[in-house]
Each structure stands twice: as C-alpha cells, then as structure tokens.
Amino acid sequence: xxRGTVAIAIVQHQVMIIQLVQAASGCSHHRRDRWLDVYTYTxxxxxxFLASSVPQARIAPSDLLTVFPFRTTTMDMIELPAxxxxxxxxLKAKHQKKQENLWRAWKxxxx
Numbered sequence: 001x002x003r004g005t006v007a008i009a010i011v012q013h014q015v016m017i018i019q020l021v022q023a024a025s026g027c028s029h030h031r032r033d034r035w036l037d038v039y040t041y042t043x044x045x046x047x048x049f050l051a052s053s054v055p056q057a058r059i060a061p062s063d064l065l066t067v068f069p070f071r072t073t074t075m076d077m078i079e080l081p082a083x084x085x086x087x088x089x090x091l092k093a094k095h096q097k098k099q100e101n102l103w104r105a106w107k108x109x110x111x
Contacts, residue, residue, distance in 0.1 A: 004071035006078060008091055009038070010063045013099075015092040017041040017049045017078055021056070036061055041078050047085045049078045065091050 001007075005020045018038040035058045041049035068084050080088065 001067060002071065004073055005067060006070060006072055006080075006084075007067040008065045008088055009059055010065065010095070011038070011040050011057050011059055012054075015065070015088070015095045016052065017080070017088060018057075018059070019072065019075070019078065034061075035059065036064075039075055044077070047080050047082070049080065051076050 007018050009018045021037040038057055040052040040057050042052045044050040
C-alpha cells in the first residue's frame with residue numbers, strides 16, 4: 001500500500017474512511033508494519049467525506065477493513081465511487097450492530 005491509498009478502517013471504535021500517509025518506517029506500508037499513519041474522514045453527504053475533527057491517527061494494520069483500488073492526493077475531502085460508498089455503509093451498519101449486541105450482552109450479564 002502506498003501513500004494516498006484510500007481504505008475503510010476502525011479508528012477510535014468508529015468505522016471511518018482513511019487515507020494512508022506513510023508507514024512509520026517512512027516507506028510504503030507492508031504487512032509487517034506495526035502502525036499505519038493515516039488521515040481520517042467522516043461522512044459529509046452523499047459519497048462525500050471531509051477531514052475529521054482529529055484528522056491524523058495511527059492505527060494497527062489489523063484495523064483495516066477494506067482497501068480500495070484507488071488513491072487520491074487530496075487531504076481535505078474525498079468523494080467515493082458508488083460501490084465504495086455502499087461498502088462503507090454496509091461495514092458501518094455491521095459494526096454498529098456488533099457494538100449494540102455487545103452492549104445488550106453486557107447489560108444482560110450485569111442484571
């Protein structure tokens with residue numbers, strides 16, 4: 001994965017669009033990298049994502065959910081193609097359901 005690669009990842013327990021900055025080693029990202037430096041984006045409208053309130057993050061490679069086959073050089077806004085946007089919505093809904101189920105299980109256990 002190279003600088004500018006766009007992906008979906010879990011950042012601070014939320015599903016977000018991310019753009020790879022560079023590996024901690026300063027070169028392309030590899031599976032063996034411990035951390036990925038990324039820019040984070042939140043939904044703004046239909047297919048549009050703006051830089052989030054915390055625009056830079058460091059995530060583990062295991063937090064990546066999907067890597068898209070395109071890159072972008074912009075850093076303030078990303079517009080996803082229809083299929084990529086649909087995949088984002090599906091992964092976000094799946095993650096939300098998982099979190100709700102964990103919460104219900106915890107609440108049932110504490111009664």
